[in-house]
Every structure is written in C-alpha cells, then in structure tokens.
Amino acid sequence: MRAIFVDANETLALVMERLRGADAPYVAVNRQPDVTPPELPALLGDAEIAIIDHTALPTDIARQCKGLKHVVFLGTGARSYMNPEELAALGIAVHIIKGYGDTAVAECAIALMWAAAKDIAYMDRGMRDGKWLRRDGLQLTGKTIGLIGYGGIAAEVARIATGSGMRVLAWNRSPKNDPNANFVGLDELLAQSHVVSLHLLLNDDTRNFLSAARIAQMRPGAILINTARGALVDEAAMVAALQSGHIAHAGLDVFITEPLPADHAFSRLPNVTLSAHSAFRTPEASDNLINAALEHCRRIRAEGR
Structure with a gap:
C-alpha cells in the first residue's frame, strides 16, 4: 500500500522525510506544492493514500484516481477542498487531523x-x-x-x-x-x-x-x-x-x-x-501534524483496507 504526499512545501517535505525515517518508505513526497487538480491522477498513479495539504480534490478528479482509497488531509478543513460525502460514495475515506496546532x-x-x-x-x-x-x-x-x-x-x-x-x-x-x-x-x-x-x-x-x-x-x-x-x-x-x-x-x-x-x-x-494563513506554522505544530499523518498511514496499512 503506497502513500504520496502530493503537495509538500519545503518545510513539510523536510519534516516528513525526517519523521518517516526507515519505518515508512512507502510514503513518497512530491516536493512541488503547486499541484493542480488535473495533475493528481497521474501523480498518484496506483497509490491508495493521498496526503493533501492544500490541493483541491474535486469528485470528478477523484474518480480518475483509480487506486485511491484514502485521503489524509493535513488539518480539519478538508471540506474547503473536497466533498467528503461524495468521495465516500466512491469508496474513498477522508481522514482529518485535529489538535496538532x-x-x-x-x-x-x-x-x-x-x-x-x-x-x-x-x-x-x-x-x-x-x-x-x-x-x-x-x-x-x-x-x-x-x-x-x-x-x-x-x-x-x-x-x-x-x-x-x-x-x-x-x-x-x-x-x-x-x-x-x-x-x-x-x-x-x-x-x-x-x-x-x-x-x-x-x-x-x-x-x-x-x-x-x-x-x-x-x-x-x-x-x-x-x-x-x-x-x-x-x-x-x-x-x-x-x-x-x-x-x-x-x-x-x-x-x-x-x-x-x-x-x-x-x-x-x-x-x-x-496574515497569510500561517497561524499553524510552527516547528512544534508541523511535527505534530506530520506525525499524525504518518499514524493514519500506519493504521490504514495495518487494517489492510
């Protein structure tokens, strides 16, 4: 089961690469944060898990991501970027992260x-x-x-x-x-x-x-x-x-x-x-956020779904 962090800025890319260590080689990091929705199907390929920070995932685009089963959204505001109910109807579960910042x-x-x-x-x-x-x-x-x-x-x-x-x-x-x-x-x-x-x-x-x-x-x-x-x-x-x-x-x-x-x-x-939507941007919050994303990935893999 593969996961791709689809839109990592430099700060979060470094945090992910540091925290994932040798335990999560299945998590790939795309270090180009300016991803457009039409690019997602090719970027994800057959990956089952998409880790998303700020890229929109319209339902018609998600339908083209043939392997996608889980979205781990970095925060609580997933609904601003996607429709969780419509994705659920496609068999794609959306996971959010609370409390990190x-x-x-x-x-x-x-x-x-x-x-x-x-x-x-x-x-x-x-x-x-x-x-x-x-x-x-x-x-x-x-x-x-x-x-x-x-x-x-x-x-x-x-x-x-x-x-x-x-x-x-x-x-x-x-x-x-x-x-x-x-x-x-x-x-x-x-x-x-x-x-x-x-x-x-x-x-x-x-x-x-x-x-x-x-x-x-x-x-x-x-x-x-x-x-x-x-x-x-x-x-x-x-x-x-x-x-x-x-x-x-x-x-x-x-x-x-x-x-x-x-x-x-x-x-x-x-x-x-x-302020440029930066309230959560501290080293402590970034570590909490990425650790929580990795924990979602570990749980999903352990459950085999």
Whole structure:
C-alpha cells in the first residue's frame, strides 16, 4: 500500500522525510506544492493514500484516481477542498487531523488581537513610508473577548486571554464547560464582546455563520479575529462594517480565496491586519501534524483496507 504526499512545501517535505525515517518508505513526497487538480491522477498513479495539504480534490478528479482509497488531509478543513460525502460514495475515506496546532493557532489569534488593538500594522506601514502615524490603542486588560466555537484552539485562547486579565465569554453549538470561560448565548456574546474570535469548523451549517445580521449585533467598535475559515463570515458584510467603523479592526489569517487576490478590499482597508494563513506554522505544530499523518498511514496499512 503506497502513500504520496502530493503537495509538500519545503518545510513539510523536510519534516516528513525526517519523521518517516526507515519505518515508512512507502510514503513518497512530491516536493512541488503547486499541484493542480488535473495533475493528481497521474501523480498518484496506483497509490491508495493521498496526503493533501492544500490541493483541491474535486469528485470528478477523484474518480480518475483509480487506486485511491484514502485521503489524509493535513488539518480539519478538508471540506474547503473536497466533498467528503461524495468521495465516500466512491469508496474513498477522508481522514482529518485535529489538535496538532491548537497552541500555535491560539497564539496567532492572540497576536492578531493585540496588533489590532494597538493598530501596529497601520503605524508600521506609515513609518516605512516616512510618516509618523501615532495611534491611540485599546487597552485589553479588563475587556471582554467572545469565542464563537469552543474546541482545543478556543480553549487555548481562553487560557492566554484569562492570563492577560481579560474576561472570556464563549458560545458553542453543544454544551461545554471550562473554568477559563463563561458560556453564554450567542446574542449576549456578540453584544458584550470587545473582541470576537471565530473558532468554528466550516460546514454547510456554519458557512456565512457571522452574517450581516449577526455582525450588526456586535458591540460597536469591536475587533473581529478569524483564524478558522474565511467562509465563516459574510465577507461583503464584514467589509461594509469595517468601512463604517462598526467593526473597528479585523485581524484575519484566513480568506475565502487563498492566496488573497492583490486587488481585494482587505488589502486596501487601513483597519485590517492580514496574515497569510500561517497561524499553524510552527516547528512544534508541523511535527505534530506530520506525525499524525504518518499514524493514519500506519493504521490504514495495518487494517489492510
């Protein structure tokens, strides 16, 4: 049973080659990360397992991958790149990886929050152009952060925010308990939070979850942080709220279209801080991610399916 890491960037290729060692010679690494979907059938050949980081796998392309039985997706957002139910109907199981970068992503969310509160990116851009643009920042100690969705990443955000002297509100679609968070209704969270941070998985129920109506419910002048998935937010409504000042600042690591188009409204708005979907990119998280992918491959081979 063969596995191919179809779209390894240089960092993940090196991690895979180091961690697979002599135990997993059946895992091949394609070191060309810019793979297009039509190239996948030839690239995979008769391989049964595809390890995918960021390449789309449309169902009609998967149908042409004659040996493919398993997709190991490097993360939790497989649905942004493929349709797991349609693949299952073809006999292809999709495996995701949770928890590998909880601390890394939480730290990025916190970093974006602080950068937004102090308007650091705006001042940095100005000073590079020779302008001394001093800004009044928001003091976050004593302020409220609201976490929408409460998995491992949100729990880490709550831990860090609590240690920073913030009040933490949280809403989750199923009941949760955590000493670092006070669970409330969504309406209350939106109305009271100085910072709103998104931590939902993307699926049919959560697409455009932060709709225009829910954005209108947010506390005027709030900060919005998204390190989850771009499609969780009604993008046009967010842009309008940023333009009006209803959202004072957005710190974004994820976007509906990635890479972000050069002419996108976000790149022209002064009250947006951008990060290139890199929240999870730390050495610790990369090791966790690739180890988990290899464990999926070992389990699949052991089960012989």
